[in-house]
Amino acid sequence: MTNSVEVPAAGGASASGPARKGWNPTLFLVFPTVGLLAAFLVFPYLNMVVMSFRNPSTSQVFAPGFTLGNYLDALLDTDLYYLEILLDTMVLGAATTAICLVLGFPVAYHLARTSSRFKSVLYAFVLSPLLVGVVVRCYGWIIILGNNDGLINTTLMDLGIIESPLALMYNTFGVSVGLVHIFLPFMILPLLGAIQSIDPALEEAAQSLGASRFRTMLRVVFPLSLPGVQAGTVLVFVLTISSYVIPILLGGFSVMIMPTLVVQQLMDAMLWPFGAALAFILSIAGALVVYVYFRLTSRAIRGIA
């Protein structure tokens, strides 16, 4: 998960840079954080950058000398094997993000507007995926989705609705289910904040002017919640493209995405320089997508105070 935290931080830093004025002693307070990030994020990353340019070796971690070969091998592979996996990763990220947005928006809207006394219970439900460890949650899904003895398949077969089990796991479907489940809170919470800051009178104004509930959503609520949409989608996207545990547990090796591939290269094949290069290709591709997305969406958001 450490890998996943880094990408939004880099994206955020490039998007906002308030001008600093003078020296403020309270800045000492940021040193522990800066120190931690430097020690455990920046240095390892720099080490990985250097590693990705090293010569591969069969007997050691790397051989002496530097090369661009690792990147060229990944990018210029004649079967486009690695680029295809990169594209699959991005598509999985986009799909998970889109599903989270579609599923999360109504929940966020309801939570933002409800006056129910069970509001705190609803909050707890939204956060519940985060309250259980990732491995435990995935085993929960395995029990439900299992291809041979999973709850859904055995039930449907016992009822005679299907003859042979459905392929619910070890494919993109199973991975998406797990990812959406776990990342949904990361979509709902920013949306919730954004929707809560929209004056309910605006919706009433729209209705009084003749807009149906649906058109009110489309023309007033959604545009005004775009800052939350932007934050939520970026969060879920970067979390998805860098997720490892869920795709491995629910997808096995039949759903190959970049993080799986990187770990395979590093741990199984012990190809550290090549694995590092792949990791960087993923990071840069992810950062690029986020950057372009930010530029496009920020233009739409500019009208909102």
Next chain:
Amino acid sequence: MTELAIRGLSKRFGDVAAVDGFELRIGDHELISLLGPSGCGKTTTLRCIAGFESPTAGRILFDDRDVVGLPPERRNIGMVFQNYALFPHMTVRQNLAFGLEMRGVSKGEIGQRIARVLETVQLGDLGERYPRQLSGGQQQRIALARAMVVEPSILLLDEPLANLDAKLREEMRFFVRSLQKRVGITTVYVTHDQAEAMVISDRIVVMFDGRIHQVGAPDEIYSRPVSREVANFIGLSNFVDGRVLGAGDNGEFRLETQVGTLRCAYSETLAEGREVALIVRPEAIVLSGAAPADSAGSAGNAIAGRVSERYFLGNITGYRIACADGLVLQVQDDPWAGFGVGDEVWCTFDAAHAWIIPD
């Protein structure tokens, strides 16, 4: 144009009756104010008319067509909100176009109607601004324009001037009033500001605790209040408790009170011996240093007292007069009246300027 009728409207929130048995007919072109303290049900009534609340009981008729089952977007209303509720992500022009687009008005006509309404609210050159770039008064007028440009059957205003500063608020009263008269649209105006209601309304509906206490023209509400609440809420009042002695000439009644026999106008019949309260407004009382010569037999009333407080308000001078038996009268006299604290004075007022509240 549209006539609005509200029949037996009630709205309960749990055990609380926010509006209880509201009955009213609002004529074409008429501007009605719902006036009352916060929590009196005036806003709930407005929201029922708009369709944002569904009544627990009763009917709401726009020209004999019951709209209770209709959602707000199908009632053809125009509404102005206390905080204006302009769409912050749209320019003034887009805000004004919104309702017309929802009605499927053609692009060309939208342009014309926006130009016309911007002219009407005297903000013709602000079409491309965003709401946050406008002053409070400008936002207020745009909100009014947005509600009116769709040519609604009924215009609903929910404390539209409450967020403006005092000076601008007074100007806007006249602006709203003249605009409403010019367009001739049936209007319901919610306010807790009695002066605003007085200036703006054809008729005022005074509400307390979800019930209508009185409906009438501003001068009627002011000079002939039906209850202590109404009298207290609108202007300052002096109450003198008494018992009916009998009817005099010209629809007057004689009351026996703690400060002697007083005479008072009243239009209803009152049984002899009935406990009532006489109400007289502070500005109806005239102070004089000497006892009026013909206090008995004429239309006048006279109460002796002593000035206990005096305060200068510029256009008037206010007094508190301690009278017999602990009665304290509030009096507003012209600013040049030269009475000081401790002076013995006579408070005189005409029977026609007093009124009776049957408790």
